Amino acid sequence: MPKTATPTGKRDLYAEIPAEMKHDCKKCQSLCCTALRIEWDDGEIKEQDVVCEHLTDDFTCGVWDKLESLGRGLCRRFFCLNSGPEICSPLFREGTDWRKTPEIAPLLFNEFRRVYIERFKAILGADPEKNDAKQTSPAATASPNQSRG
Numbered sequence: 001m002p003k004t005a006t007p008t009g010k011r012d013l014y015a016e017i018p019a020e021m022k023h024d025c026k027k028c029q030s031l032c033c034t035a036l037r038i039e040w041d042d043g044e045i046k047e048q049d050v051v052c053e054h055l056t057d058d059f060t061c062g063v064w065d066k067l068e069s070l071g072r073g074l075c076r077r078f079f080c081l082n083s084g085p086e087i088c089s090p091l092f093r094e095g096t097d098w099r100k101t102p103e104i105a106p107l108l109f110n111e112f113r114r115v116y117i118e119r120f121k122a123i124l125g126a127d128p129e130k131n132d133a134k135q136t137s138p139a140a141t142a143s144p145n146q147s148r149g
């Protein structure tokens with residue numbers, strides 16, 4: 001697969017992924033905001049399996065308009081290779097979610113992490129656990145996560 005670069009010379013991973021791997025957060029129950037350990041731009045950390053304090057009851061981000069000023073710009077650049085929507089699709093079909101059925105949450109979050117990490121390695125040759133994705137993700141202006149707010 002050809003490699004692409006941002007104007008700053010960094011590899012633009014989001015530009016390399018196939019269209020069917022581009023996510024729509026409206027088809028997801030915010031698995032990245034919950035299942036993942038996140039180290040934000042300002043050094044603050046959210047541990048894995050901890051719900052972000054800014055996640056609303058309807059699975060949107062309560063601070064989407066001010067992510068950068070809060071040191072949360074990483075959230076705008078994040079993408080999951082469509083892992084979240086795929087894993088959540090049976091829940092939408094059943095009319096439930098991990099808040100209504102909390103007993104499914106551990107399995108759901110584990111599965112999301114597994115698929116998300118495997119896809120990054122297989123498709124982009126990047127390891128999210130080593131922060132490869134954070135270092136090389138596109139500029140915030142690309143807003144792959146724009147449907148998140």
Ligand code: SF4
Binds near residue numbers: 083
């Ligand atoms: S980026 Fe992916 S995992 Fe995160 S909310 Fe959007 S679709 Fe879900």
Ligand code: SF4
Binds near residue numbers: 061
């Ligand atoms: S997108 Fe919003 S709710 Fe999700 S982790 Fe970032 S700040 Fe929290």
